[in-house]
Amino acid sequence: xxxxxxxxxxxxxxxxxxxxxxxxxxxxxxxxxxxxxxxxxxxxxxxxxxxxxxxxxxxxxxxxxxxxxxxxxxxxxxxxxxxxxxxxxxxxxxxxxxxxxxxxxxxxxxxxxxxxxxxxxxxxx
Numbered sequence: 001x002x003x004x005x006x007x008x009x010x011x012x013x014x015x016x017x018x019x020x021x022x023x024x025x026x027x028x029x030x031x032x033x034x035x036x037x038x039x040x041x042x043x044x045x046x047x048x049x050x051x052x053x054x055x056x057x058x059x060x061x062x063x064x065x066x067x068x069x070x071x072x073x074x075x076x077x078x079x080x081x082x083x084x085x086x087x088x089x090x091x092x093x094x095x096x097x098x099x100x101x102x103x104x105x106x107x108x109x110x111x112x113x114x115x116x117x118x119x120x121x122x123x124x125x
Contacts, residue, residue, distance in 0.1 A: 004092075005068070005111035008120065012092055013068045018105065023096040024056060024065060024087065027121045032058035035087040038080040040097050045073045047100070049107055054097045056087060065097055069107035075099040 002014040002021075010028035013020040029035065037057040047053045047067035054065035076098045080086055087095040102108070112120060 003108075004114060005108055006114065006117035006120075007066065007068045007111055009066050011065060011068050013100075013108070013111070014096075015102070015108065018102050019074060019099055020069060020071070020102055021096045021099050022053070022065070022068060024063075024091055025117070025121075026091045027124075028063075029088050029091040029095070032056065032063060032087075033060040034058055035084045038084040038087060038097070040076040040078065040080060041073045043073050043076055047071065047073070053100075056084075056097075067100065068111060069100065070103040071100040072103070073098050074101050 002016050004012055004014045006012050010025045011022055012025050013022050035056055035058050039055040041053045048070050049067055051067050052064040053067040056063050056065055077096050
């Protein structure tokens with residue numbers, strides 16, 4: 001089973017080997033409201049942890065999706081460009097943004113597991 005970690009900026013990363021699938025949490029999509037536009041990164045692009053890697057816009061706001069780790073984009077979910085509402089209906093599944101080949105697996109150590117993330121989100125409400 002894949003290991004899923006979360007950031008304080010509400011991204012999730014699901015690891016399989018050294019490749020992580022990245023999206024925004026269900027909490028984040030709920031805060032955004034109806035998603036109307038998604039911009040995913042180009043395959044081959046490199047990002048450092050914390051850099052803006054994608055953009056999501058809703059009827060309420062535009063938000064950046066940050067890279068939770070250093071790495072190279074190996075796949076982008078272009079389907080979101082045609083159907084951005086997938087982020088609302090399946091944020092932690094089919095609404096993923098991109099897959100990143102993780103440069104340094106120790107980057108994951110600073111991220112929250114699901115229980116810690118749920119506790120973090122509970123403090124926000």
